[in-house]
Amino acid sequence: RTSEEALELAARYDPHVALVDLFLGEQSGAELCEALRRDSPRTRVLLISGAGWISPEAAKTAGASGFVPKDWPARDITRAVRRVGNGQTVFAPRAEQPAAPLTDREREVLGLMASGATNREIAAQLHLSPHTVKEHTSALYRKLDVRNRAEAVQRAERLGLTT
Numbered sequence: 001r002t003s004e005e006a007l008e009l010a011a012r013y014d015p016h017v018a019l020v021d022l023f024l025g026e027q028s029g030a031e032l033c034e035a036l037r038r039d040s041p042r043t044r045v046l047l048i049s050g051a052g053w054i055s056p057e058a059a060k061t062a063g064a065s066g067f068v069p070k071d072w073p074a075r076d077i078t079r080a081v082r083r084v085g086n087g088q089t090v091f092a093p094r095a096e097q098p099a100a101p102l103t104d105r106e107r108e109v110l111g112l113m114a115s116g117a118t119n120r121e122i123a124a125q126l127h128l129s130p131h132t133v134k135e136h137t138s139a140l141y142r143k144l145d146v147r148n149r150a151e152a153v154q155r156a157e158r159l160g161l162t163t
Helices: 003-013 029-039 056-062 074-085 104-114 119-126 130-144 149-158
Strands: 017-021 044-049 066-069
Touching (some): 017 029, 029 056, 044 056, 056 066, 104 149, 130 149
Parallel strands (some): 017 044
């Protein structure tokens, strides 16, 4: 869609929140944000991007109520939209860190998970029992605040924990 279409849709539907990509074809998401705030002042804007980052100051200057990366888990993006809709702000930190540092063994398990190995394959390669691998996997999910392997690998890549 184009920026013009976004402005037309906002004028027609008067949304509480507009989720705007930071990088659009003909104009930046920040420019569209400024236009939305001017033309639809009740619409709050949450910027999103899969290819870049904007500082909270620059986003606020454009009129955005927040910024999130596209690789956040869907539930976190949904929470961000709700928070912005409720009048709060949400700005993803530039460099997120896991809740607790990963052990060397957890990093090994994570690397093998990222390569697509199953728990049995990880166990065989690291000379561990499948139960021990499952324990490491559970610890990784908890530390990375994710629910499954795909989210764990995605978050680890975003945090620079995989090679």
